[in-house]
Amino acid sequence: MKKKWFYFSIILLFMAGLTGCGMLSQRASSTNTASSKTAAQTSRKAETPYLQSTTPTFYVHGFHGSARSTNTLISYAEKQTGAQKVLVATVASNGQLTFSGEWSKNIMNPIIQVVFSNNVAVYDSQSAWLQAVISELATKYGFTQYNVVAHSAGNVATVNMLMTADKPANFPKIAKFVSIAGCYDGVITVDDVVNQNYFTSSGAPAYEHAAYVLLDGKRQNFPNGVHILNMIGDLNDGSHSDGLVSNVSARSLKYLIRGHQADYTEKVFSGSNAQHSELHENSQVATAVDQYLWGNPNYQQAKK
Template sequence: MRRWLPVLLGGWFSYHWFSRRAIRPLHRSSRGLQVASAVPTLFIPGWGGNAWTYNGMLRWFARHGYASKVLTVRVDYRGRLHFTGTWTGAAENPTIQVLFDRNLTQGYQHQIRWITQILRALRQHYGITTYNAVAHSWGGSAMVQSLLRDGADPQLLRLNRLVLLGTPVDESGDLHVPDPAYRRLWRWRGNLWANAGAEIHNVYGFLAGRKTDGEVPVRQARALRPVVAGSPLRYAEYPLAGLGHSRLHSARIARQLIARLLWAPKQND
């Protein structure tokens, strides 16, 4: 095992080094569904997530001409932001990969603060005003909490489109006693009006004969619907039969759906 350790470590560091490099599209998409936009899309991993979570998806998007990766933002153990790459504002459908060094936290409270911090920094340092986001599992939970808690802050970016992947919103064990995080969403619901016109696309999987993707029950993912109902945001759900939790960001059918949800023309365009 020891003789293989340098090889394994070398591969791990190489993979993370490549994850911080820009990824250019090989050709423009020929699917006719893509809108070329300067709005960046953040890719936020869940608990234990790292560069492996989205590297494959980002390369797939580039290979099929959907998008190009321009920035990586790494949040270190002290909560400091480190940006790698170049933002010119000229790239079509630019993507920004988010990495948390401290990715094995007991909850996602730290991630809520870090996401808000990233949205503020992107506006202050790069002049970005609008964003999309793709968030998996607890990364989605943190993204939703950040949106409702801090979304009305004028120093933050305004949301355009959010794609949630297997995101638990209400993790209560008792259906009649919502968890504290879910109750906070209801308390902050009024902040949704600051992002009027934004879209939330809630993608979740379920295994054969089960109402879960193996980790997140369907009811926990769908709990966002009543919170958003009646707000000026558009909300839709996309159940994917047969997809387990981790395949929501690795399966081809999921990647195709995510590309459509991010870059297809809006209904009123």
């Protein structure tokens, strides 16, 4: 009788062991499956050249500019990254705002094209108009950060806006700023001369023109933590300029933001396609803008 109970106990223990092994096997299988799914998702994300974000990007033209000034850049962004122009914000000469288009929450990499009806207005006016556009849309759509891509004087208007202390309490934070041919310290044939200006040992431009002096006077208001890509044109014709803006004028942005915690990068484009107005039609410029705003840093690593 004792032998029967002994053998019976052994059988029960053996069966219990099989059950436990089965449960462990199932748990291990589930864990492996979950890990595989996570790895697959990470792999797919790494294989995507451009990331998707709900952060809006505002495209701003310069003096004498129009929607044409940013149409090509926006078209490249839509084709290359899946971005979508959701709104055109038109500002009348009296500051009245008109919005056309449709912006739904599920749209990734949304773009707002800003158009000033008075495209030769002073910087202060364009800065105030740009701030009004961003403020009204932030109130309506609830975004807390934004990007700006600007050309020529649109950059001065943008930086002037960023340096203006008087903003609504809920005004969103700028994340990335792409400056193309920024005329921060003079325009050739207007208030600058070819090959006249240069940087002193302190990093300051030797000749500081009126607009630059005004900006430098309120630089303390420039926000911290901004990622900046400063794109500069050089015709390679000895003028050290894009035909209208000298390299020193464009690069003087760096000195304006001294003392601030900014991630600052410069990129120079050379040749005939680097002429002032050609820069916003240049495919290399457009690609550099798209990669800076939405490029996936893990993409190239995944391809290796």
